Amino acid sequence: MSHFEQADAAASADRDLPTNSEVLMGDAATPDHSAEPPRSPRDFRWGAATAAFQIEGATSADGRGESIWDVFTRTPGRVLEGTTAEVAADSYRRYGDDVALLATLGVDDYRFSIAWPRVQPTGAGPANEPGLAYYDRLVDALLAEGIAPVPTLYHWDLPQPLEAAGGWLNRDTAARFADYAALVVDRLGDRVARWITLNEPAMTTLQGYALGTQAPGHALMMGALPTAHHQLLAHGLAVAAIRARGSAEVGITNNHTLVVPATDAPGDRLAAGAFDLVYNRIFAGPVLTGAYPDLSAFGLDAMPGLADGDLELIGAPLDxxxxxxxxxxxxxxxxxxxxxxxxxxxxxxVEFEGVPTTGFGWPIVPAAFTELLVSLDRDYGERLPPIVITENGASFPDEVVDGAVHDERRTAYLAEHIDAVRAAIELGVDVRGYYLWSLLDNFEWAEGYTQRFGLVHVDFESGERVPKDSFEWYRELIARERVARNQENGAA
Structure with missing residues (x-):
């Protein structure tokens, strides 16, 4: 019996994989919203999200250091059309415009990321004052508009000097991250009530170190596994640093996909279980349970790099x-x-058959979102804290025509996926917020400027911002929800 066959029982116990037909037919028990969409819970928070490297530009301004993505984008053949993020959406200089857009949108929260090399140019040592001052100004501008800042401390932009010393393959990077987190929280913690430690550590491990399709561009395959542990250790150390500095809420953002076997054939189900393990459970399990799942599928008795006390840090309770x-x-x-x-x-x-796709070619299956949330609740139970949807959105090839952008497909995608979240809430999943990706069209990593996710169209030459039809749709949805929330609060 192979390692993967031996591990199948453990995989099945941790997650009951759906069949292809169940997902496509919406057998996740999605309620019928054809009449009138239900309102979200009274304390539900609406937001939008961005990431520093994707929108800020100004990659050499005010003492900012070099990140792994600066190096990656300069390497021929790494980024589509050879573009870089030197300007991006120019939000470093135009953050006031973007805060004004958020105020018009009416969001409760704004999830943005803080660029580690802007704060610590080499990944160590004292803070770069102009870098911290920028985030000071951004936080104050948001609060002046009644918008809660929700910073992510790490959204993939590792300082290049740390990569030169081994990057996330080096356990010391976790300690450096905790030092950086302390610098930021010491400066902004008096005004920030909610922190996110890491964004999508799975993608850093799988795309950045295993496959080499994103920065830093290593193709180590299973040799990339230590980067998963070191990122989660960095998360645990940062949680401890944040807790030591006050009562702010803290969490992590993991990217999740609902894994569907291509068929019910045993080989396909074994394969789906292995994919679910490496994409979802290696990253969720330690954070939520303080233990890694069974890794015998990969011929491992334990996670590479694991040391005594690590899991206690990684599994510390989250808000x-x-x-x-x-x-x-x-x-x-x-x-x-x-x-x-x-x-x-x-x-x-493999591709889904007979389903629409986004501009990225990603399948659009809203019922899978409900099933994913329900499965997290089922698998982790009381160990799962309240969920916040920290990213959800779609890219499409938008154009400005007569000063407007008519993006009906994005609006439909968002409406269907927000209904899928509401369906999960009705089924008992504790979801407290939804942050749409993204506020702005941006630099989409290895795809350069070819994929547009924004509610706001950005002309990457002039910087001009044009709100799309989806912006107005989301604005109206939030306004309706706020009126209903105020009415319920008044009646309570």
Whole structure:
């Protein structure tokens, strides 16, 4: 019996994988919202999200250091069309415009990220004062508009000197992150009530170190596993640093996908279980339970790099759990001769059949969102803190026509996925907020400027911002929810 066959029982116990037909037919018990969409809970918070490297630009301004993404974008062939983020949406200089857009939108919260190399140019040592001053101004501008700042401390922009010393393969990077977190919280903690430690550590491990498709561009395959542990250790150390500095709420953001076996054939279900393990459970399990799932599927008795006391730090209780969701993933057993089989992996993502897709080619299956949230609640139970949807959105090839952007497909995607969140709430999942990705069109990592996720169209040459039809739709939704919330609070 192979390692993957031996691990299948453990995988099945941790997560009961749905069938392809169950997801496509919406058998996650989604309520019928055809008449009138239900309101969200009274304390539900609406927001929008961005990330520093994707919108700020000004990559060499005011003492900012170099990040792994600065190096990656300059490397020929790494980014589509050879573009960089030197200007991006120019939000470092135009943050006031963006805060004004958020105020018009009417959001409760704004999730943004703080650029580590802007605060600590080398990843160590004292803070760079102009860098911290920028985030001071941003936080104050948000609070002046009644918008709660929700900073993410790490959204992929590791200082390049730390990468030169081993990056997330080096356990010391976790300690450096905790020092950086303390610098930021000491400066902003008097005004910030909610912190997110890391954004999508799975993507850093899988795309950045295993496959090499994102910064820092290493193709280590299973040799990338230590980066998962070191990121989670960094999270645990940062949680301790934040807790030591006050009563602010703290959480982490993990990217989750609902894994669907291509068929009910045993080989496909084994493959889906292995993919679910490496994409979802390795990153959720330690944070929520203080333990890694069974890793015998990869021939491992324990997580590489694990030391005494690590899991106590990683599994410290959280105030909320951030979930990013874009699409489900259909998985089959790796076919002979495929790049996955050649790399020694048992799984191979395959396309869904007969479903619409985004501009990225990602399948649009809103019922999968409900099922994903329900499965997290089922699998982790009382150990799962309240959920905040920290990213959800879609890219489409938008154009400005006569001063307007008519993005009906994005509006439909958002409406369907917000209804999917409401369905999960009705089924008992404790979801406290929804942050749409993204406020602005931005630099979309290795895709450069070819994918637009924003509620606001950005002309990347002039910096001009044009709110899209989806912006107005989201503004109206939030306004309706706020009126209903105020009425309920008044009646309470």
């Amino acid at each position: 909320f759990y951030g979930v990013n969701f874009y699409n489900p993933t259909r998985v089959a057993a790796a076919s002979d001769g495929s790049e996955f089989a050649t790399a020694g992996l048992p799984f191979e993502p």
